[in-house]
Amino acid sequence: MLFGKKLTWNPDGQHIYVTGGSTGLGLSLAILLVKSGAHVSIVARNQNKLDDALKELENHRQHPNQKLAAHSFSLDTAEESAAALEAVCKPHDGRAPDAVFACAGSSKPKFFVEMSAEEMQNGMTNGYWVQAWTAMAAAKKMVRDRTKGKIILVSSTLGYMSFVGYASYSPAKHALRGLADTLQSELMLYDIDVHIFFPPTMYTPGYEEETKTKPKITRDIESTDDGVTAEAAAVALFEGVAPRHNIFLDPLYDMAAYIIAPIWKRSVDKRVREHRAEHREYLSEAGFFS
Amino acid sequence: MLFSKNLTWNPDGQHIYVTGGSTGLGLSLAILLVKSGAHVSIVARNQNKLDDALKELENHRQHSNQKLAAHSFSLDTAEESAAALEVVCEPHNGRAPDAVFACAGSSKPKFFVEMSAEEMQNGMTNGYWVQAWTAMAAAKKMVRDRTKGKIILVSSTLGYMSFVGYASYSPAKHALRGLADTLQSELMLYDIDVHIFFPPTMYTPGYEEETKTKPKITRDIESTDDGVTAEAAAVALFEGVRAGHAHITADMITTLFRASTRGVAPRHNIFLDPLYDMAAYIIAPIWKRSVDKRVREHRAEHREYLVEAGFFS
Numbered sequence: 001m002l003f004g005k006k007l008t009w010n011p012d013g014q015h016i017y018v019t020g021g022s023t024g025l026g027l028s029l030a031i032l033l034v035k036s037g038a039h040v041s042i043v044a045r046n047q048n049k050l051d052d053a054l055k056e057l058e059n060h061r062q063h064p065n066q067k068l069a070a071h072s073f074s075l076d077t078a079e080e081s082a083a084a085l086e087a088v089c090k091p092h093d094g095r096a097p098d099a100v101f102a103c104a105g106s107s108k109p110k111f112f113v114e115m116s117a118e119e120m121q122n123g124m125t126n127g128y129w130v131q132a133w134t135a136m137a138a139a140k141k142m143v144r145d146r147t148k149g150k151i152i153l154v155s156s157t158l159g160y161m162s163f164v165g166y167a168s169y170s171p172a173k174h175a176l177r178g179l180a181d182t183l184q185s186e187l188m189l190y191d192i193d194v195h196i197f198f199p200p201t202m203y204t205p206g207y208e209e210e211t212k213t214k215p216k217i218t219r220d221i222e223s224t225d226d227g228v229t230a231e232a233a234a235v236a237l238f239e240g241v242a243p244r245h246n247i248f249l250d251p252l253y254d255m256a257a258y259i260i261a262p263i264w265k266r267s268v269d270k271r272v273r274e275h276r277a278e279h280r281e282y283l284s285e286a287g288f289f290s
Numbered sequence: 291m292l293f294s295k296n297l298t299w300n301p302d303g304q305h306i307y308v309t310g311g312s313t314g315l316g317l318s319l320a321i322l323l324v325k326s327g328a329h330v331s332i333v334a335r336n337q338n339k340l341d342d343a344l345k346e347l348e349n350h351r352q353h354s355n356q357k358l359a360a361h362s363f364s365l366d367t368a369e370e371s372a373a374a375l376e377v378v379c380e381p382h383n384g385r386a387p388d389a390v391f392a393c394a395g396s397s398k399p400k401f402f403v404e405m406s407a408e409e410m411q412n413g414m415t416n417g418y419w420v421q422a423w424t425a426m427a428a429a430k431k432m433v434r435d436r437t438k439g440k441i442i443l444v445s446s447t448l449g450y451m452s453f454v455g456y457a458s459y460s461p462a463k464h465a466l467r468g469l470a471d472t473l474q475s476e477l478m479l480y481d482i483d484v485h486i487f488f489p490p491t492m493y494t495p496g497y498e499e500e501t502k503t504k505p506k507i508t509r510d511i512e513s514t515d516d517g518v519t520a521e522a523a524a525v526a527l528f529e530g531v532r533a534g535h536a537h538i539t540a541d542m543i544t545t546l547f548r549a550s551t552r553g554v555a556p557r558h559n560i561f562l563d564p565l566y567d568m569a570a571y572i573i574a575p576i577w578k579r580s581v582d583k584r585v586r587e588h589r590a591e592h593r594e595y596l597v598e599a600g601f602f603s
Contacts, residue, residue: 120368162468170468268475
């Protein structure tokens with residue numbers, strides 16, 4: 001494990017539940033899982049997208065006995081998330097899935113002082129609760145069924161740090177980390193593994209949606225980041241679920257971050273401060289001071 | 291700033307708003323601020339506790355013209371938090387406070403699989419929203435008033451790391467960090483400073499409440515931590531704000547976590563911070579290994595516990 005990547009987790013023949021599975025990361029991941037021989041159930045809201053996604057999954061079927069299913073559910077509340085899980089488990093004798101990948105989520109970047117209370121709340125629902133409720137339903141079911149399963153949450157680079165524009169999103173993505181780190185410890189009581197993924201910008205339909213409200217200064221700051229495709233992100237997530245990290249590389253990464261992060265931060269702070277006058281004009285025109 | 295603590299922020303004559311100000315950290319902080327000559331407004335829910343707190347604050351009055359006030363409000367929603375802020379600002383010509391310390395919050399540790407959805411939601415309300423709504427109301431008001439103020443949030447060591455028992459609390463305390471780091475960057479647009487405090491266990495009335503539901507394994511894991519008094523925590527917070535630190539800690543263990551999970555939070559000391567980070571690199575995995583072992587050894591006993599609680603029925 002120190003010197004080579006050894007993939008110890010094999011989903012072949014397992015039942016894997018993927019939320020947010022009709023588009024973006026969730027769909028790419030579901031495809032990888034189907035190709036690995038798993039039974040895959042996807043949940044999302046939009047029935048049309050689910051239908052298209054299921055057709056896509058069928059193209060990658062490996063065995064005739066693989067159970068591939070798509071169900072339309074909202075995951076905003078505990079009740080809906082538990083109901084979704086029950087529907088997903090029905091074709092599998094009502095048993096808990098072997099792994100649950102909570103890929104559901106969305107982002108709506110905006111200036112904090114222009115946000116309504118509803119937008120702040122939606123940020124937490126669409127970034128945190130849509131995954132936390134699934135984690136809760138899955139954990140309870142796995143414990144009752146004595147399934148030594150896996151629960152995987154999907155955070156973001158913005159779960160490790162933040163900057164202007166993400167006041168409704170970054171708290172949710174940080175909250176997922178708090179939940180994952182708690183459950184990674186606590187669910188050892190039941191031999192349930194917990195993982196959490198921190199992808200960067202992913203070029204997906206969700207990303208297109210985001211750009212509609214994203215402040216220009218946020219876009220400018222992000223312009224130097226390379227994003228990844230949903231497929232590349234799915235591969236990284238899939239491979240990360242198995243092996244451990246490297247005891248020698250991590251301190252090198254840490255030292256690099258120690259040098260690089262403050263330099264990046266200094267340049268971002270400068271950009272934000274230079275934007276003050278223009279921003280005040282913008283707020284004036286938007287009627288903020290009226 | 292590299293070699294000395296430049297204590298430049300002076301609350302004397304400023305109007306400071308402290309939520310959760312009738313007990314614990316909030317009250318100890320309010321007392322410090324009154325002693326420094328500030329006008330202090332405290333908000334909490336319970337009128338009796340507010341009355342007692344106001345009497346306590348009066349004991350520390352420095353000038354006759356200091357305005358000390360206490361108001362009863364819930365801070366669970368955006369509307370209530372904005373209403374609280376308006377009432378707090380009324381005696382000050384309706385102007386935004388110079389600084390807002392969001393000390394409101396509580397914790398209810400419990401096993402995750404035993405929690406109801408309501409308990410999970412309450413954890414976020416009582417750990418995150420009671421501060422986030424205040425930050426939002428304060429930021430909007432400071433921007434409208436062109437007040438170059440300060441907003442201070444209060445997280446926890448559990449905002450840097452977590453372990454068994456805190457599935458409703460740690461997400462909220464992590465969320466506060468996400469909000470603070472976003473606003474520390476974004477509110478530079480308005481010359482508003484943002485700070486966030488990460489206290490360890492504080493021996494307060496809130497702590498007593500917590501122990502009612504805390505699982506034994508959680509208590510055992512925490513038994514080696516030294517907590518701090520509310521007064522000591524308030525001093526650390528006060529000095530951290532005066533020193534201009536974005537992230538503030540009151541004990542060495544949390545400082546190690548601050549240094550090793552820093553993200554893009556500004557450094558305190560260019561020489562000490564890497565030393566703390568290196569110490570954490572060695573110590574944290576050792577601690578984690580011992581905690582994991584404790585949790586795994588607890589499996590059988592825990593299963594019996596769940597059976598008796600009716601979980602499998």
